[in-house]
Amino acid sequence: xxxxxxxxxxxxxxxxxxxxxxxxxxxxxxxxxxxxxxxxxxxxxxxxxxxxxxxxxxxxxxxxxxxxxxxxxxxxxxxxxxxxxxxxxxxxxxxxxxxxxxxxxxxxxxxxxxxxxxxxxxxxxxxxxxxxxxxxxxxxxxxxxxxxxxxxxxxxxxxxxxxxxxxxxxxxxxxxxxxxxxxxxxxxxxxxxxxxxxxxxxxxxxxxxxxxxxxxxxxxxxxxxxxxxxxxxxxxxxxxxxxxxxxxxxxxxx
Amino acid sequence: xxxxxxxxxxxxxxxxxxxxxxxxxxxxxxxxxxxxxxxxxxxxxxxxxxxxxxxxxxxxxxxxxxxxxxxxxxxxxxxxxxxxxxxxxxxxxxxxxxxxxxxxxxxxxxxxxxxxxxxxxxxxxxxxxxxxxxxxxxxxxxxxxxxxxxxxxxxxxxxxxxxxxxxxxxxxxxxxxxxxxxxxxxxxxxxxxxxxxxxxxxxxxxxxxxxxxxxxxxxxxxxxxxxxxxxxxxxxxxxxxxxxx
Numbered sequence: 001x002x003x004x005x006x007x008x009x010x011x012x013x014x015x016x017x018x019x020x021x022x023x024x025x026x027x028x029x030x031x032x033x034x035x036x037x038x039x040x041x042x043x044x045x046x047x048x049x050x051x052x053x054x055x056x057x058x059x060x061x062x063x064x065x066x067x068x069x070x071x072x073x074x075x076x077x078x079x080x081x082x083x084x085x086x087x088x089x090x091x092x093x094x095x096x097x098x099x100x101x102x103x104x105x106x107x108x109x110x111x112x113x114x115x116x117x118x119x120x121x122x123x124x125x126x127x128x129x130x131x132x133x134x135x136x137x138x139x140x141x142x143x144x145x146x147x148x149x150x151x152x153x154x155x156x157x158x159x160x161x162x163x164x165x166x167x168x169x170x171x172x173x174x175x176x177x178x179x180x181x182x183x184x185x186x187x188x189x190x191x192x193x194x195x196x197x198x199x200x201x202x203x204x205x206x207x208x209x210x211x212x213x214x215x216x217x218x219x220x221x222x223x224x225x226x227x228x229x230x231x232x233x234x235x236x237x238x239x240x241x242x243x244x245x246x247x248x249x250x251x252x253x254x
Numbered sequence: 255x256x257x258x259x260x261x262x263x264x265x266x267x268x269x270x271x272x273x274x275x276x277x278x279x280x281x282x283x284x285x286x287x288x289x290x291x292x293x294x295x296x297x298x299x300x301x302x303x304x305x306x307x308x309x310x311x312x313x314x315x316x317x318x319x320x321x322x323x324x325x326x327x328x329x330x331x332x333x334x335x336x337x338x339x340x341x342x343x344x345x346x347x348x349x350x351x352x353x354x355x356x357x358x359x360x361x362x363x364x365x366x367x368x369x370x371x372x373x374x375x376x377x378x379x380x381x382x383x384x385x386x387x388x389x390x391x392x393x394x395x396x397x398x399x400x401x402x403x404x405x406x407x408x409x410x411x412x413x414x415x416x417x418x419x420x421x422x423x424x425x426x427x428x429x430x431x432x433x434x435x436x437x438x439x440x441x442x443x444x445x446x447x448x449x450x451x452x453x454x455x456x457x458x459x460x461x462x463x464x465x466x467x468x469x470x471x472x473x474x475x476x477x478x479x480x481x482x483x484x485x486x487x488x489x490x491x492x493x494x495x496x497x498x499x
Contacts, residue, residue, distance in 0.1 A: 091365075
């Protein structure tokens with residue numbers, strides 16, 4: 001569980017996050033949604049320790065990140081998996097080397113054990129047989145799956161995903177969303193996903209934080225988001241005609 | 255003001271490079287990979303340029319020796335001095351700033367653009383150490399490149415002067431040994447070590463701290479080449495002033 005308490009962060013005198021309070025639950029896919037510039041990425045980077053908040057705390061399983069020693073911070077980072085928007089795979093490494101990378105850096109396992117764990121994870125993300133390919137030789141969807149495999153190979157307690165299905169076709173995007181949700185449940189991970197894709201919200205939105213101008217404007221789950229009358233949320237969610245029709249159908253009980 | 259900021263940032267980067275070290279077994283592999291890419295991969299172009307420029311230096315000297323009172327041994331002497339003192343360490347380093355420097359900037363810059371450096375940081379890896387330290391260690395072998403350049407430059411001069419009929423082999427070899435000062439070689443290698451550090455770190459700085467997208471990677475490579483060359487030339491002047499004058 002990750003708990004954010006009264007988090008403030010600004011740049012050059014401009015306040016980006018204005019006192020966020022939220023609990024990201026373990027074993028659930030926690031979504032941070034909102035328009036561009038609402039502070040989603042800044043919040044994620046604060047949680048990852050890449051930005052230092054000016055005020056407020058971030059607690060990992062009850063312990064404030066700011067109270068961690070350097071060694072504890074490093075240890076925490078080994079418990080974090082991160083899926084970047086573009087995958088951020090290392091171009092010079094094969095799929096297998098990419099997935100093996102966190103294990104090589106942080107464990108003392110033998111090569112055979114490393115290979116076995118990598119094969120297990122690649123199988124889980126349906127990428128058997130791609131071990132020796134380079135990232136440039138596989139599709140965008142496969143790259144995302146390799147990135148997921150790399151993020152979970154070291155059995156993280158926390159998984160952060162920055163727009164995991166951006167640039168993917170709707171079918172592949174749904175596959176990626178469902179894969180993240182399955183892995184979250186199987187491994188009891190605290191998963192935090194940044195997205196502005198409403199399909200993802202409908203598919204995997206178990207615990208949603210809606211940010212607007214640096215403030216937590218709404219929270220709930222995917223079923224509640226259709227019932228809210230909060231205009232700031234409805235303006236965002238129903239900006240597409242398709243979702244307006246889905247909402248109307250739901251309200252009519254179809 | 256931005257120059258002062260950049261200089262400060264550069265030295266903080268150097269401090270960061272020698273901060274928390276990457277796992278030794280991983281570093282060892284990275285160092286060998288960098289030696290292969292930065293050093294072995296440059297040998298071909300360095301050998302080619304050195305041999306032919308050595309030849310050109312000999313021909314130019316020979317063609318300008320019109321006075322019968324000046325001995326023909328001067329062709330070899332002039333070629334040796336210019337190759338050892340300046341051509342091999344400085345001229346080749348400028349070429350390396352273009353070849354190796356651009357490669358370092360663009361490879362690190364691409365990693366920045368595609369969030370690969372962020373990925374390293376999130377994993378708790380000191381990205382400065384992981385990316386730049388192996389390059390610095392690999393560049394410690396750069397003097398071998400310069401030694402090869404010196405040897406091939408003189409071979410080129412010999413081939414052009416002797417086979418071109420400007421001077422006999424005996425006279426060339428005699429001129430090659432005229433007034434030889436061993437300190438000139440030491441001076442050249444001291445320069446080379448300093449240049450190696452410049453070649454590894456300034457392009458790395460430009461790649462690591464670049465901002466923007468693919469276009470900016472190209473821009474950073476160009477800027478890196480310009481600044482690496484400027485620093486090489488200024489350092490060359492200062493080291494020469496300190497050690498030879």
